[in-house]
Amino acid sequence: MKFSFKSRIYRVGVNPCVKVPYRISDKLKATKGYIPVKGTINKHFFQQTLVPVKDEGYRLYINGPMLKGADLKVGQTAYFNIEQDTLERNKNHPMPTAFKRKLKEHKLLHIFTRLAPSRQKEINRYLNNLKTDEALMSNVDKLIRVLKGKESSPLLRVKDE
Numbered sequence: 001m002k003f004s005f006k007s008r009i010y011r012v013g014v015n016p017c018v019k020v021p022y023r024i025s026d027k028l029k030a031t032k033g034y035i036p037v038k039g040t041i042n043k044h045f046f047q048q049t050l051v052p053v054k055d056e057g058y059r060l061y062i063n064g065p066m067l068k069g070a071d072l073k074v075g076q077t078a079y080f081n082i083e084q085d086t087l088e089r090n091k092n093h094p095m096p097t098a099f100k101r102k103l104k105e106h107k108l109l110h111i112f113t114r115l116a117p118s119r120q121k122e123i124n125r126y127l128n129n130l131k132t133d134e135a136l137m138s139n140v141d142k143l144i145r146v147l148k149g150k151e152s153s154p155l156l157r158v159k160d161e
Helices: 064-070 097-105 109-113 117-128 133-148
Strands: 002-008 010-012 015-020 035-041 044-053 057-061 077-084
Touching: 002 015, 015 077, 035 064, 044 064, 097 109, 097 133, 117 133
Parallel strands: none
Antiparallel strands: 002 077, 010 015, 015 057, 035 044, 035 077, 044 057
């Protein structure tokens, strides 16, 4: 079921967002409190997640590509069409073959699997979205150096045993 509403974009901290009317959020199904949606902002397509806010219902955060695509700025009013996004998101991020091969070659697969599952998923998602083999190999080589401890990165903290 599709829903339409208009709302003024405001900021919470540095993040642009809008309040989603209760008449809409009450008809959508939350998963672990969050509601995955897809839709348009001024006819620009987006996929996003409605975030619960205590005593306020749900909030839709407006990221940079959404603002740019809809040609909007904070303080302006936007027109939204949203519906429940029923597709499984973030599930299909397999480890790229080249990355797995390098991890095995350098005996680092066990180190990678000790990273938080969300971090592993994010790394695999990032590597899968690179456009060229050259960019993939460059990033794989950097990850190998970080996992070996030859470079530091706050993004690759290993879970405590």
